[in-house]
Amino acid sequence: MLKILKSQDVLENLTRHPARKYAAMYSSWFGGIVTDPNLMMIPIDDHGFHRGDAVFEAAKAVGGKIYALDRHLERMHVSASKIGIQMPSDLRDIAIETTKASGLKDCILRYYVSRGPGGFTTNPYETQGSQTYLVITPLTPPSAAKYENGVTAKTSAVKIKEGFFSTVKSCNYLPNVMMKKEALDAGVDFTVSIDDHGVLAEGSTENFAIVTKDGRFLVPSFERTLRGITLIRAMELAKENSELKSLLNGVEQGSVTLKDVYEAREAMFLGTTLDCIACTQYDGRTIGSGKRGEVAAAFQRALLNDIEQGPLSIQI
Numbered sequence: 001m002l003k004i005l006k007s008q009d010v011l012e013n014l015t016r017h018p019a020r021k022y023a024a025m026y027s028s029w030f031g032g033i034v035t036d037p038n039l040m041m042i043p044i045d046d047h048g049f050h051r052g053d054a055v056f057e058a059a060k061a062v063g064g065k066i067y068a069l070d071r072h073l074e075r076m077h078v079s080a081s082k083i084g085i086q087m088p089s090d091l092r093d094i095a096i097e098t099t100k101a102s103g104l105k106d107c108i109l110r111y112y113v114s115r116g117p118g119g120f121t122t123n124p125y126e127t128q129g130s131q132t133y134l135v136i137t138p139l140t141p142p143s144a145a146k147y148e149n150g151v152t153a154k155t156s157a158v159k160i161k162e163g164f165f166s167t168v169k170s171c172n173y174l175p176n177v178m179m180k181k182e183a184l185d186a187g188v189d190f191t192v193s194i195d196d197h198g199v200l201a202e203g204s205t206e207n208f209a210i211v212t213k214d215g216r217f218l219v220p221s222f223e224r225t226l227r228g229i230t231l232i233r234a235m236e237l238a239k240e241n242s243e244l245k246s247l248l249n250g251v252e253q254g255s256v257t258l259k260d261v262y263e264a265r266e267a268m269f270l271g272t273t274l275d276c277i278a279c280t281q282y283d284g285r286t287i288g289s290g291k292r293g294e295v296a297a298a299f300q301r302a303l304l305n306d307i308e309q310g311p312l313s314i315q316i
Contacts, residue, residue: 014038023102026094026134029117033101040135047127048114052172055079057111058272059095059229060139064105065313067306069095071229076111079169085115086130094134099316102136108273110135112171141273146189147300150280150292151269153203155258156182156191160201166224179204190269190279195224200256206271207231208279210256210264211295215249220256230303231270233312237302244302247295258283266293275303 005013015038025040026033034040048054057072073091080087088094095109112133119126142151158179160166175193183191183204192208193201200220202208207228209219217238219231238244238251261267267279267287278296280287307313 022135022137023104023107024098024136026098026132028088028132033098035101042114042131042133043117045120046114046117046131047119047124048112048116048131048171050120051115051122052170052174053083053085053124054112054114054171055083055085055169056113056171057109057169059109059111060272061099061105061107061109061316062139062307064316065307066095066099066109066316068229068233068312069109069314071232071312072111075169075227075229076113080113082164082168083170084124085113087113088130088132091132094132096314096316098134099136104136104138106139108137108139110137114171139273141275142277147277148292150278150287150290150296151189152281153190153192153208153267153269153279154183154186154188154283155200156193158182158191158193160193160195160224163224166201167222167226169226176204188281192282194258198257200258200261201225202228203269203271206269206274208256208267208269209234210261210268211248211266211293212260213263213265215247215265217248217251217295218256218260219251219253221253228270230272230275233306234270234276234299234303237299237306241298241302243298244295247298261287264288266295268296268299270299275307276300 020037022037024035055076057076059069059072077087114131115124116127116129116131118128156179158175179191190203192203202225212218235251261282262285265288268276270276276299278292280290
């Protein structure tokens with residue numbers, strides 16, 4: 001017969017689970033910050049949990065500086081407005097205070113704003129109001145060997161997200177999960193989605209771009225991909241950074257086909273955790289020289305410099 005647990009029983013049982021490396025969590029439902037990973041929970045009837053009815057962002061701090069936080073929050077506001085979720089006005093302050101409470105200098109800030117708790121149907125109006133959760137976890141970028149040698153990728157068989165849903169960064173991320181599973185099962189680092197016309201979109205949590213044979217930095221259109229914060233900053237740096245300007249013959253957005261990738265001088269993934277990492281093998285084919293190219297290396301240097309001393313970083 002199953003035991004009916006009391007509050008104290010639940011609290012004691014929580015400590016029996018394996019330790020988790022989560023440093024701090026802000027919860028509007030709790031009304032503050034907790035630093036015990038066992039207490040980092042959300043209500044089971046929160047629509048963000050059982051319906052994916054929430055928006056999210058992941059920013060990072062490096063060396064005690066949060067990078068591009070305002071741009072992440074701006075994109076979160078855009079996603080929330082598209083699906084009618086009310087956003088709080090103090091997200092910036094919450095990010096800074098929770099990161100300080102974590103004690104971490106290098107970390108990921110995982111933001112979630114949900115429709116809120118209050119029922120289990122698909123009715124968005126049955127909730128008690130939107131809730132904000134922020135979890136601070138250690139930053140774990142790829143290994144130095146991955147940056148030096150590049151990563152592998154293949155074309156995904158997971159159907160690309162359709163129009164509206166491809167531009168909202170919601171917590172309904174099952175296709176992205178299946179793309180990551182697909183990559184791991186195939187023994188590659190990433191997969192890239194593709195539409196019915198053979199045009200590439202993005203990875204499961206990162207943008208994809210190439211350097212064409214004639215030296216253009218070519219980025220898939222944002223019509224069916226998220227406007228990646230790191231990618232957009234890279235596009236800006238490509239026009240501002242003297243080293244990148246000397247290596248590139250312009251920056252363009254448009255259709256990127258498999259033929260373009262196979263014949264590319266370089267290919268790369270860009271994202272919050274990655275910054276810029278070269279893709280040296282795609283669909284089993286060697287890209288460029290098969291080693292990290294000079295453009296990917298230059299982008300990585302430019303982004304690291306921007307994080308350290310650029311205008312988008314906030315000291316905590």
